[in-house]
Amino acid sequence: MSKFDVSENGFFGRYGGAYIPEILHKCVEELQKQYRQIIDSQDFQEEFNQLLRDYVGRPSPLYLSQSLSRTHNCRVYLKREDLNHTGAHKINNAIGQILVARRMGKKRIVAETGAGQHGVATATVCALMGMPCVVYMGETDVMRQRPNVEKMRLLGAEVVPVKSGNKTLKDACNEAIRDWCCHPDDTFYLIGSTMGPHPYPDMVARLQSVISAEIKQQLLEKEGRESPDYLVACIGGGSNAAGTVFHFLDDDKVRILYAEAGGKGVGTGMTAATLNAGTEGVLHGFRSLVMQDEDGQILEPYSISAGLDYPGVGPLHAHLVKIGRAEALAVKDNEALAAAFELNRTDGILPALESAHALAALHRVTFRPKDVVVVTLSGRGDKDMDTYLKYAPQGNCPSDYASLLKAIKAQTEK
Numbered sequence: 001m002s003k004f005d006v007s008e009n010g011f012f013g014r015y016g017g018a019y020i021p022e023i024l025h026k027c028v029e030e031l032q033k034q035y036r037q038i039i040d041s042q043d044f045q046e047e048f049n050q051l052l053r054d055y056v057g058r059p060s061p062l063y064l065s066q067s068l069s070r071t072h073n074c075r076v077y078l079k080r081e082d083l084n085h086t087g088a089h090k091i092n093n094a095i096g097q098i099l100v101a102r103r104m105g106k107k108r109i110v111a112e113t114g115a116g117q118h119g120v121a122t123a124t125v126c127a128l129m130g131m132p133c134v135v136y137m138g139e140t141d142v143m144r145q146r147p148n149v150e151k152m153r154l155l156g157a158e159v160v161p162v163k164s165g166n167k168t169l170k171d172a173c174n175e176a177i178r179d180w181c182c183h184p185d186d187t188f189y190l191i192g193s194t195m196g197p198h199p200y201p202d203m204v205a206r207l208q209s210v211i212s213a214e215i216k217q218q219l220l221e222k223e224g225r226e227s228p229d230y231l232v233a234c235i236g237g238g239s240n241a242a243g244t245v246f247h248f249l250d251d252d253k254v255r256i257l258y259a260e261a262g263g264k265g266v267g268t269g270m271t272a273a274t275l276n277a278g279t280e281g282v283l284h285g286f287r288s289l290v291m292q293d294e295d296g297q298i299l300e301p302y303s304i305s306a307g308l309d310y311p312g313v314g315p316l317h318a319h320l321v322k323i324g325r326a327e328a329l330a331v332k333d334n335e336a337l338a339a340a341f342e343l344n345r346t347d348g349i350l351p352a353l354e355s356a357h358a359l360a361a362l363h364r365v366t367f368r369p370k371d372v373v374v375v376t377l378s379g380r381g382d383k384d385m386d387t388y389l390k391y392a393p394q395g396n397c398p399s400d401y402a403s404l405l406k407a408i409k410a411q412t413e414k
């Protein structure tokens with residue numbers, strides 16, 4: 001039991017709940033009744049943990065970066081979710097949910113995807129389990145993220161381009177929900193983050209909580225104590241963040257920093273920093289902070305990183321920030337790019353652009369030499385090569401953050 005556990009009807013403080021059309025009541029209620037029992041069963045835990053170990057490659061390493069530790073004058077560890085099969089943390093959740101779907105007798109999987117990372121993770125587990133898979137993806141994203149679209153198709157998934165709205169993630173969610181409404185009996189909606197109607201935010205957090213369970217054990221081995229002084233994670237919908245903080249929430253000494261996508265700056269309108277710029281509203285079946293205008297029209301979010309480009313945020317995180325348990329920093333595009341190049345130069349690790357937001361957040365904090373800081377590296381950067389090449393400094397790439405920021409600004413202004 002944690003004081004941050006979801007309430008009976010799906011709320012974290014004011015946020016969460018299940019705001020769904022009548023037609024989905026029966027299947028959402030069925031899931032609400034069964035998910036804890038399924039996930040907590042020995043049979044599920046055995047199959048889940050075996051797949052996490054042998055298929056995903058867990059536990060993911062906890063790596064002490066000497067260079068980041070020097071730079072920030074403390075001890076900086078990276079939780080290496082980038083080393084997972086398919087290149088990010090998303091596979092943990094996809095495996096967990098497909099095992100839940102099978103135990104509920106569902107025959108068909110639908111999912112939404114933005115950049116295609118969750119779509120690829122879902123298509124992957126559907127191939128593994130031999131289940132038909134339909135992935136909804138905004139038409140704009142289909143064109144921007146070709147390689148992931150091809151990957152999903154090769155995995156046997158049907159990718160449906162969504163032509164409504166701005167043709168991005170928000171519209172893909174709407175379409176996936178519409179499909180689910182048409183096939184509530186045989187179809188399972190495999191949501192990619194800690195969002196959607198109850199019980200999804202709680203279920204996804206629990207499936208990703210393997211991240212913080214491992215951090216505890218690994219810190220005990222390496223530092224002689226289970227808890228760090230800081231946890232840092234990037235946040236879109238909030239699944240890698242939820243996994244990172246889950247087992248540390250009740251330990252007030254552990255400070256939690258979220259790096260959300262500031263885009264070009266919170267005041268510019270070109271941002272996806274929901275925790276800083278959002279207001280209370282309902283989107284995709286849950287109440288949370290949402291980017292919207294005075295009439296409740298959803299504002300189009302913007303970030304250089306497709307995985308953080310969402311106009312809402314998981315209700316758990318909205319609650320944690322509201323009550324001051326977690327702090328949300330809006331990290332700009334340029335800062336994320338500089339932090340990505342920095343890690344690549346100093347440690348030979350090219351992070352995903354999303355994860356780079358968490359690394360950039362380190363530069364906003366003054367640490368004490370004894371501080372143990374764990375940053376979750378949610379994914380690897382291969383998928384972002386085009387963007388990185390576009391902004392890479394000309395000539396020799398510097399390795400320090402300040403010079404990198406300057407070089408990137410020069411590139412951007414050109």
Ligand SMILES: *Cc1c(COP(=O)(O)O)cnc(C)c1O
Binds near residue numbers: 117236239241379
């Ligand atoms: C999708 C994605 C994210 C953002 O999603 P969360 O649910 O907020 O974790 C972050 N990092 C990577 C690598 C992703 O693919």
